[in-house]
Structures are given as structure tokens and as C-alpha cells.
Amino acid sequence: MLTVCYIVIVYPVCRSINESIARRNLGYLSCGTGNPIDDCWRCDPNWEQNRQRLADCAIGFGKDAIGGKNGRIYVVTDSGDDDPVTPKPGTLRHAVIQDEPLWIIFQRDMVIKLKEELIMNSYKTIDGRGASVHIAGGPCITIQFVTNIIIHGINIHDCKPGGNAMVRSSPRHYGWRTMSDGDGVSIFGSSHIWVDHCTLSNCQDGLIDAIRGSTAITISNNYMTHHDKVMLLGHSDSYTADKNMQVTVAFNHFGEGLVQRMPRCRHGYFHVVNNDYTHWEMYAIGGSANPTINSQGNRFLAPDDRSKKEVTKREETPESEWKSWNWRSEGDLMLNGAYFTPSGAGASSSYAKASSLGAKPSSLVASITSSAGALSCKKGARC
Structure with a gap:
């Protein structure tokens, strides 16, 4: 096994793989992917009996999101959503x-068309492993004023606004909801959130938006396609409470049919690391209101249009202002003429808050x- 490894894989990767194998005593070369989240749990053929192990595998600013760890297993058996007040x-x-x-x-494969936003309570994991689960065609997931949420392995697409209902x-409260934006996942005033291995596309507003003082968030291993405004992180230029926001965007594939906001950032600290950008029509990473953006080890494949090669965009801000913002590209791979416009003095203390x-x-x-x-x-096989 090791001889083959040294022939086909460069030495540092091979060494990492063999260390991973030795650590788990599994003997499967393919388990060592180099993806630290996946290598934490995907090698286990008994993942279904050990589902909650996933909660120990998060990385980045959302690494402490435990979701429903140590809670009971709840099996969804009914794809319906007939009564949002008395489900x-x-x-x-x-x-x-x-x-x-x-x-x-x-329990099985299902398509869930929600009548209204799915308003989550704290300490929940939605785990789609072992079934093909789609939340689609209606309002989608709202994470508002709660904490410790994991969303894993769900297909989220064609989300529409809901509300006026x-x-x-919670078991004790229901109330009037005004119109929602139609996000795939809306994170509002919440913390310790992890969205992992979801497939997202074609929603009315954002695929994943985090606003209004949300922080301690990791968005990882997602596949996103066919959407305009992909990811908004920060409510508005005037909402200064988002200065404490910390978000890790890691190991995602930003694929075909995407236009902009991968992500679009305001005020806070954003670590954009080891993502694959294979399509954008306007720009990849943008922002306003002096966010700190630490772009590391990403692969940026620019579109053929000569006017769209730039990875970055400062939104509606003169250069005299944005030139002091701390935006850096470190170890990024620029393809087909892609280029990243850095700014700021590169204060180490600022980037420390944007490193996860x-x-x-x-x-x-x-x-x-x-x-x-997704x-x-x-069941009974490595995932």
C-alpha cells in the first residue's frame, strides 16, 4: 500500500494519508482526503450508529456548534407541512x-415543501445522511435568535418568500411572521452555526445569509450553483453590531451559474479558505463597511469575459476609503487571468481575528x- 502511495501521490500528501490511516487503523488509503472535516467521520462504516460523532468534526469559527449532540434521535417520517402552528x-x-x-x-427519501419558514429552536441537528432529502419549492430554513445548530446533508433549492402568517x-410560542426574503438558510442574531455538505441553488434571495449580530459560523463542504446573490454576511453598512461577526467559508465548491457574493461581507472578520471557484459572472468576493477578509488557499477560475477577471469588489466605496481595509490573498491559485486586489496595511492583529x-x-x-x-x-458502508 505505501509503495503505491509514494508512486502516485506527492510525498507530503502521502504522509498525511498514512498518518490518518494509522490513527484510525482502518487500512483504507482513500479515507485520507486531506479534508479535515470528512477525515474525522467519513471513514467509519458504522457512521449510522455513530451519527453524533459528526458534532466533533466541525472546524473554523463554528467549530463549537454541537447541534443536537447528546440529545435523542428524532426520525422524520412525514414530509408534510399542513399546519405551521400545530405541526x-x-x-x-x-x-x-x-x-x-x-x-x-x-426515515426515507423525501421532498419537503414548507408552507412557511422552518423556524428552528436551539440545539438541533438536521442530518440528511442515508436519505435524499430536499427542502424545496416553498419557504426554507430560518435560524433566528438561537444557538448551536448543525445543518448537514440537505438539498435546499427553489426557496420562496413566506410570511404574513x-x-x-417553540412548543410554547407561535406568532405573526411578516414576509421573509426567500433565503435557503437565513441566520439572524444567532451563533454557533454549522452548515455542512449541503447542495444549494436557485433561491429567491440568498443561498445562505447571516445578519444582525450573528457570529461563530462555519459554512463548509457545500455545493452551490445557479444563483445570483449567493451569500450575504452582514446586515447593512450602518448595522455596526456585525463588527463582531466571525465566519469561516471553507471547502465549498462555487459552481456553474453563480453571479456574485461568494461571499459579500460587512464589518466583521471572514476567513475564506480552500474553496473552489469555478464560475462567477460579476465577482467572487465582495464587501463594504470595512470588513477584514482573509483569503487563503482558494482556487479562482476567472470567466472568459475580460471585464470580469477580478475576484474582488468593493461595493459603492471610493478607493480613498477602501484602501485601508484589510483584504489579503495568501496562497490562492489564480487561473484564466483571475486577480485579487488586496488592500490595507495587513495588521496581524486584525488577521488573527480572521483566521480560524x-x-x-x-x-x-x-x-x-x-x-x-449532499x-x-x-448504511453499513463508508460514506
């Missing part, structure tokens, strides 16, 4: 509003992100 037991809505920690899984948010994990070499991005999106996991 039926066995539905996803009934699961996510409970007060207790829950690890939510799915009563919706339950060690970046891998950009040459490894293809392998690190090769399994981005996985096809079969």
Missing part, C-alpha cells in the same frame, strides 16, 4: 421547534472539495 409529530417542523436537544434524521417557533484554521495548499483544492454537497451515504 404533526413526525414532521420536520415538529422536530425543529422542540426545546430539547434533538438529532433529526429521515402565524408560525410556531490552517489552509491547505491551493493545489489540493480539487481533491478537498471533490465531495462538496453525500450519498449507504
